[in-house]
Amino acid sequence: MIKDLVLPLTDTPGDANALDAALILADYTQAHLTVVGTIYLPSPAYGAWGMTLDASSMQRVHTEARAMAEAQAAQLRERLNREAVSSELRLVETLVPNSQRKALLHARYADLVVMTSAEDGTGGSPSVHAFFSTMLLESGRPVLVVPPSCRLKMPPRHIVVAWRPTREATNALHAAMPLLRTAQTVDVLEIESGPEERSEDGEQPGADIATHLARHDLKVRVVVKQQHGDPVATALLRHCNESDAELLVAGGYGGSRFREWMLGGTTRQLLQFAHLPVFFSH
Numbered sequence: 033m034i035k036d037l038v039l040p041l042t043d044t045p046g047d048a049n050a051l052d053a054a055l056i057l058a059d060y061t062q063a064h065l066t067v068v069g070t071i072y073l074p075s076p077a078y079g080a081w082g083m084t085l086d087a088s089s090m091q092r093v094h095t096e097a098r099a100m101a102e103a104q105a106a107q108l109r110e111r112l113n114r115e116a117v118s119s120e121l122r123l124v125e126t127l128v129p130n131s132q133r134k135a136l137l138h139a140r141y142a143d144l145v146v147m148t149s150a151e152d153g154t155g156g157s158p159s160v161h162a163f164f165s166t167m168l169l170e171s172g173r174p175v176l177v178v179p180p181s182c183r184l185k186m187p188p189r190h191i192v193v194a195w196r197p198t199r200e201a202t203n204a205l206h207a208a209m210p211l212l213r214t215a216q217t218v219d220v221l222e223i224e225s226g227p228e229e230r231s232e233d234g235e236q237p238g239a240d241i242a243t244h245l246a247r248h249d250l251k252v253r254v255v256v257k258q259q260h261g262d263p264v265a266t267a268l269l270r271h272c273n274e275s276d277a278e279l280l281v282a283g284g285y286g287g288s289r290f291r292e293w294m295l296g297g298t299t300r301q302l303l304q305f306a307h308l309p310v311f312f313s314h
Contacts, residue, residue, distance in 0.1 A: 038141070069124075071097055122138065135167075191211065193205055200313065205241070225258075257271055263301055
């Protein structure tokens with residue numbers, strides 16, 4: 033069951049849509065929503081002649097930063113108070129620009145992290161990517177990524193599970209079980225690179241995991257698609273579009289994170305190009 037949600041604010045335009053999604057999910061699951069915002073307090077800058085700002089000047093800068101953050105927080109609290117869900121806003125201070133480290137601790141006390149993806153399909157938001165990778169790899173919690181252009185639908189009528197017999201895919205599937213139970217239909221989707229490939233499931237790819245899900249009273253259909261030279265993410269998203277899926281469940285960072293970021297990978301491509309919410313787990 034999902035009873036605690038955390039929404040880390042990335043200070044990008046997509047936060048507004050992610051908040052809408054988190055409120056929809058909190059209302060449906062009767063969960064508590066914690067929104068985590070950060071206040072960046074810059075450190076003194078040093079030049080050739082020493083510190084450029086004295087202690088009193090730095091204190092004034094920090095005071096102004098806190099005041100601006102509190103003003104924005106007051107508007108957000110008003111929004112939360114208008115909603116019929118249990119919620120709170122936490123502000124944490126940081127001395128470094130990478131505020132995801134501060135939000136990480138709060139994610140460990142939740143069942144699910146909800147956050148935005150990059151603002152566009154070009155991967156042009158390194159700060160959002162940094163938030164995502166930190167949350168997914170270090171929080172120990174699954175992450176629901178909601179693209180800025182889409183609306184989360186609860187309950188999702190049709191869910192696609194990107195399946196391979198790996199640790200990451202298994203963790204994602206079981207972490208998403210509370211949402212899978214609400215779906216009318218579930219596709220267990222395997223992407224094969226060619227007809228000669230045989231998955232570790234045997235002659236019937238996905239059969240064992242489909243049987244397992246059926247024992248949980250889920251209506252499951254096993255689907256095997258050929259990659260046809262496309263990236264795996266492209267094949268996954270194509271099937272999601274063709275089947276009118278409203279949620280994709282996928283394991284995240286099955287390979288090296290360095291390789292994902294330097295050479296590209298399924299997780300990175302889903303984060304950049306997904307047109308529907310994606311439930312990731314590592």
